[in-house]
Amino acid sequence: GESVGLHLPTLSVQEGDNSIINCAYSNSASDYFIWYKQESGKGPQFIIDIRSNMDKRQGQRVTVLLNKTVKHLSLQIAATQPGDSAVYFCAENTGGFKTIFGAGTRLFVKA
Amino acid sequence: DTGVSQDPRHKITKRGQNVTFRCDPISEHNRLYWYRQTLGQGPEFLTYFQNEAQLEKSRLLSDRFSAERPKGSFSTLEIQRTEQGDSAMYLCASSASGRAGDTQYFGPGTRLTVL
Numbered sequence: 716g717e718s719v720g721l722h723l724p725t726l727s728v729q730e731g732d733n734s735i736i737n738c739a740y741s742n743s744a745s746d747y748f749i750w751y752k753q754e755s756g757k758g759p760q761f762i763i764d765i766r767s768n769m770d771k772r773q774g775q776r777v778t779v780l781l782n783k784t785v786k787h788l789s790l791q792i793a794a795t796q797p798g799d800s801a802v803y804f805c806a807e808n809t810g811g812f813k814t815i816f817g818a819g820t821r822l823f824v825k826a
Numbered sequence: 827d828t829g830v831s832q833d834p835r836h837k838i839t840k841r842g843q844n845v846t847f848r849c850d851p852i853s854e855h856n857r858l859y860w861y862r863q864t865l866g867q868g869p870e871f872l873t874y875f876q877n878e879a880q881l882e883k884s885r886l887l888s889d890r891f892s893a894e895r896p897k898g899s900f901s902t903l904e905i906q907r908t909e910q911g912d913s914a915m916y917l918c919a920s921s922a923s924g925r926a927g928d929t930q931y932f933g934p935g936t937r938l939t940v941l
Contacts, residue, residue: 749929758830758917758932759869804868812857812882814930816868 727823734792736820738805741786745807749814750779750790754801762790762803792822800824830933832918838939839908846904847936851920858901859930860893861917862886869917869932875901876923908940 728734740748746767751759765772765779765788772779778791788805802819831850839845851858856877861869872891874882877898887893890908895901905912915937919930 751932756934758919758934761929761931764929806868812859812874812876813871814859815871818866818868 724818725821725823727825728795730795730797730824730826732795734790734795734799734822734824736790736792736803736805736822738788738790738817739786740788740805740807742807742809742815743783743786744809747808748779748781748788749806749808750777750788751804751806751816752799752801753804753819759804795822795824797824797826830918830920830931832916832933832936834936835934836937836939838941840941841908841910843908844904844906845908845938846902847916847918847938849901849903849918849920849933851899851901851918852931853899855920855922855931856898857921857923857928857930858895859919859921860901860903861919861932863915863917863935872903905938908938910940913938913940 749764750762752762753759763774763777763779765781770781776793780789802821804816804819806814806816808814833848858875860872863869872884872887873893875895878895890906893903915935917932917935919932921928921930
């Protein structure tokens, strides 16, 4: 069956350090992957996405890496800031409308 | 603010009562989605509209749930005879139709508490 999961439920990093959040997916037919950030009391906020024909995509302070061989996705946040504290979800899409979310990783940034 | 909006933000109701939530998507988006999110979990897909047509419903959407998007703009989600297990955050998202795998933009959600 389809599943999107995360290796760690929580991640604690020092302010200024880089953060890496990992995600595993099981549906090899998925061709579109998205990272969302969710702060307390708010809806998920789009961060960055990547399609299956790419293995890396960079945004502002964020990079997403996709390894289709091992069905692994990661989100790298450079110079992590207190405002980055949130729950991060990876999500996969097999084409069309349905997006499947993982359980999320909570990122704590220590000052 | 041109993002997705939802109303109300919070709803407390007694078991057995009916509740209705509203979602206003981003104006140029013709796809609209409803999700349910419980504490510590990712959003779970409930249903999807393209314009006014409801094209997919999850098994999670029991007969007590109904969603409409009558004019292809705003949408409502109604839950009849609420149960305590319905307590959750109900999220709405919208996207512009395009190639497969379009980016969904979420509203702030409606938090439902059933007593």
